[in-house]
Amino acid sequence: MANTYHQIYIQVVFAVKYRNAVIEESWKSKLLGVIGNLINENGGKTIIVNGVEDHLHCLLAIKPSISISELMKNVKAKSSKYINDNQLTKSKFSWQVGYGVFSYSQSQINSVYKYIENQKEHHKRQNFNDEFLNFLNKFNVDYDEKFIFENLI
Helix, strand or coil: CCCCCCCEEEEEEEEEHHHCCCCCHHHHHHHHHHHHHHHHHCCCEEEEEEEECCEEEEEEEECCCCCHHHHHHHHHHHHHHHHHHCCCCCCCCCECCCCEEEEECHHHHHHHHHHHHCHHHHCCCCCHHHHHHHHHHHCCCCCCHHHHCHHHC
């Protein structure tokens, strides 16, 4: 639409089903590229995708017309298919249901980029559960912890 201007930055965080540590270094960079391309193909603009063995972070820009839930549904489904079609894991691969999404201003993009870029180092000091709860608390997201970690039992 003419005369419509936007600047929307989000970070999406999502985990492997049961938080299994199955994303291997040998194919992780290819997966990150696939996910980045899927974000772009679905109307987003990938800034960085990175993560560790059990979860990923995506920093991206989106238009107001893009549904985050549709974007993530497509990204997760098609990246799971890629992993399974290429038999990258010993058993069937799935992402955990749901994700976290957090918004940022332009002035925060460099620090968020660096945070995502340094996931391997960051997770030597903090596990994913603590990291995710910290995000929810930092962004004042209401949650019930039993539902966040329900599928881990």
